[in-house]
Amino acid sequence: MEEKVLIKSEQYNVKKVFKIMVIVGLVLSILGSISAISDNMKRFDRWYDDAYEDYLDHQEDGDCGYYYDFGEKCYDCRMIEQGKLGYALSNYFESSFWICLIPVAALALIGGLIFLWLRSYELTVTDKRIYGKVAWGKRVDLPVDSVSATATISLFKGVSVSTSSGRISFLVIKNADAIYKIMNNLLIERQQEKVNATAAASAPKTDEADQLKKFKELLDSGVITQEEFDAKKKQLLGL
Numbered sequence: 001m002e003e004k005v006l007i008k009s010e011q012y013n014v015k016k017v018f019k020i021m022v023i024v025g026l027v028l029s030i031l032g033s034i035s036a037i038s039d040n041m042k043r044f045d046r047w048y049d050d051a052y053e054d055y056l057d058h059q060e061d062g063d064c065g066y067y068y069d070f071g072e073k074c075y076d077c078r079m080i081e082q083g084k085l086g087y088a089l090s091n092y093f094e095s096s097f098w099i100c101l102i103p104v105a106a107l108a109l110i111g112g113l114i115f116l117w118l119r120s121y122e123l124t125v126t127d128k129r130i131y132g133k134v135a136w137g138k139r140v141d142l143p144v145d146s147v148s149a150t151a152t153i154s155l156f157k158g159v160s161v162s163t164s165s166g167r168i169s170f171l172v173i174k175n176a177d178a179i180y181k182i183m184n185n186l187l188i189e190r191q192q193e194k195v196n197a198t199a200a201a202s203a204p205k206t207d208e209a210d211q212l213k214k215f216k217e218l219l220d221s222g223v224i225t226q227e228e229f230d231a232k233k234k235q236l237l238g239l
Helices: 014-061 075-119 176-202 206-220 226-237
Strands: 005-008 122-126 129-133 139-143 147-153 158-163 166-170
Touching: 005 176, 014 075, 122 176, 147 176, 158 176, 206 226
Parallel strands: none
Antiparallel strands: 005 122, 122 129, 129 139, 147 158, 158 166
């Protein structure tokens, strides 16, 4: 008999999670950058008076402390000429830029891992087996007869399947409730089939029942003894 698919898992929009984390990282980085530039501008105000005196001396002397044979002006003069914002940006790119990128990199990495984790779960339920993938793409294939119980998972919406070898969880499934109902009904049907099969196997066949009835009538009429009836009964029932 051909295998019939009863239901498949549906995934959440996991790309949105990744985008949100990258955006949060960018916002934190921008706020960190603004804070660093603001601190540098405040530092400029504290540093400016002393540096400006050196700058005026250099302007009057016509000597700005050229060095390295490149004709580059001294640090104080260069910073004074750049102004407050130029000073703030120069120090920002020299010392704070890469630090401010850490939130973006960290949250992008975490978001990427979460994206891969959320994308890895898959579940398909058929009339014969339950199969799919769990965390990080590990494949699972379980015959329905090997499943002893199912349950829902609230924290990371999903379902769990219990077997003799342990419990397997399928998480972040959008239609987890519908899957649970179908799996539970499937288990109930299989259990009922087993009960019916056991009852049918243990019940006496029609011919045997008819023969027992006839031998009981012979016993009641005194044609055979109780011992003979008991022996025949054991023979017919295979006891």
